[in-house]
Amino acid sequence: MTRKQRRLTMIGCALVVLGFAAGLVLYALRDSIVFFSTPSMAAEQHIAPGKRFRLGGLVQPGSLVCGGSQISFEVADGGAKLPVTYKGLLPDLFREGQGVIAEGALDASGTFRADTVLAKHDENYMPKDVADALKKQGHWKDDYDKKLAENIKGASCAHGGS
């Protein structure tokens, strides 16, 4: 083989692999990405039951009901509220009145069935998507985080321990 042929072989190989990868990426992007919504966005968009999305907002104070590992609460963003059910353990930093992101889908009755719940990670950190959404809807106050840390000790599912 001449140098040129060898180079062509290599370039051909590279193109095949890159094409394969590009195909995979396009296929995966179509099927496996998940959109983010707040309760008001979800209400506007009429998301179909069964379609997975991430729901972000604040855990509505007073809405948390714990029954062992079966948990229900409401996520609110100032505009709308959405009931959420979740089976499993809540993250350590889950509190009423604080930011939360839940991933799952709506069921036929309009309840959001979450299979994953993420809470903000410390008192300085609000999930960015939630903060942005709240800002956009004008429910954001600059010292929101601080106030939460200072004043609100929302209920969690813990008893006795804390």
Place this chain on the structure above:
Amino acid sequence: MEGREVIAEAGHYALVLALGLALVQSFVPILGVRWGDPALMNVARSTALAQLLFVASSFTALVTLHVTSDFSVVNVFENSHSLKPLIYKITGVWGNHEGSMLLWVLILALFGGLVAAFGNNLPLSLRAHVLAVQAWIAGAFYLFILITSNPFLRIADPPIEGRDLNPVLQDFGLAVHPPMLYLGYVGFSISFSFAIAALLEGRIDAAWARWVRPWTLMAWIFLTLGIAMGSYWAYYELGWGGWWFWDPVENASLMPWLAGTALLHSALVMEKRNALKVWTILLSILTFSLSLLGTFLVRSGVLTSVHAFASDPTRGVFILLILCVFIGGSLSLFAGRASSLKQGGLFAPISREGALVLNNLFLTTACATVFIGTLYPLALEVLTGDKISVGAPFFNLTFGPLFVPLMIAVPFGPMLAWKRGDLLGAAQRLLAAGVAALIAIAIAWAWASGGSALAPLAIGLAIFVIAGAVSDLVERMGLFRNPLSISFRRALGLPRSAWGSAFAHAGIGIALIGIVCETTWNSEFIGTMKPNDVIPFSGYQLKLDSLSQRQGPNYRELVASFIVSLDGEKLAVMTPSKRNFTTRGGASTTEAALLTRGVSQLYISLGDTTADGGITLRIYHKPLVLLIWFGPVLMAFGGVLSLSDRRLRVGAPKPARALRGLQAAE
């Protein structure tokens, strides 16, 4: 008190001095090369060492402030507490944005200092160029720290007590994970600097690769260990039992690792065969660019991620600027100069070189898919405002299929000869490995009795890689063909790099077995238990013996005590706990309990207590899970073996070779 008063200022001042030195080092050595003045070129050596001294003093100052709990310093106030155990006072230094950036530049200065101290056999002009480029990077980051992230800022009215470190970060894992990761990230700056220096000089040859390879290998070893550490830390500390989340921050460390692994292999081709020069240079640039990108993603707070404990737009913009200047600048330099580099040795597609090219092709493509998956959501949000999350399914679908052919090719590489290889011969020598793989598939299939066909196949692939690595050693020793004594002597005579690559390759196989077994056959129990409840789980009986409260130095914890028994025989007591940090507004962490049986683990993590005196909990059985981290450790060990090969010592070529120097390559 007087002495303590000035520590912060001294630390700050030392950093400013380091910046001054970096500025000098940025251009004086280059002028020296221009004018052919060895004295000016040698300036770089002294300034690099002095920089290390000043940055180290600055870092020591910050550590001292944290250890002595000087809450008049903002950084200490926000991240420390006088009751915090000493170890976490120290590790807390890099558990926050400012401190971790200081650690970043400390490691950068350390590498610069190492090149200065041990680069005596480098050609003078090359060393001058390399150190000048190091100084550009260092200068940019000193400025970044001084302007946007000064860890030495004072509070006018010092509080009595600090706000404590984020409890999740109060863990031994944090002591080791970031420094390891940074040693990896920043270590790639050396190969970057060498690449830029080569482009500036307009010449490059095999000796260049021999100098660069040990540094790349060192960075790679640390990055490998750092990623594995981080993964294990997430596994036991976050309490979800997950070890890899395809979180953007994890991807940020995986991308330089993939590119760095490719670089290691292409540098090998360049060293041995003087080929793939342009590609190697490009990879050096890309690898460090990805490290910078990782720093940007993590440090600018653009991500929604468990790791993002800092968010301040000015910082993001500053790092983005650094990123653009360095990546843009180096790529333009590359575009302008790459064509002047002479092409090297020829090789047939089926050859060791060909196999290494294939390795590079798959690694960089896999890296590109991770890149797309990580940055696509950011780009989409900027362009359309849509918020999406790209999670594990995307990466499993793209990264997985690309890794399979790579893994199949791995055992073939070392079996092929340089220049022109014999694929059939290699396949014959891998016959035993192939048979082992088939047996493994059959056993896994029978044992799992149906179910997903993917898992047994993946295990077969892993066994093929491991057995392939063993076959390579067997071949080289001539085992079974020669008397044992000769084979033994040959084994001793084998270059350590041969052992190194065999270990590293086997390591991937071992990690793959762990990954497959853990994800396919793990079992999970989520529920509520009350004291004295007993549940059967994966063949074990777990009894919740007691729930009690305990007081720690800066937290209170609820400890559950489980008695684990197997066939009625008591095995162990597991005590997972839930800590409540009084210092951080009641923030709590879950301390999972792990019971190791062989390389499998039983994992218990606590949830909340219920009103009727029970507790919610998660119990996992994770078969062969430890192999996931044992694999990378083995890979790193292979790297160390290879590094200790006398042909590859840091500061590499023997004087005789150095004399030959770099040949002009017009």
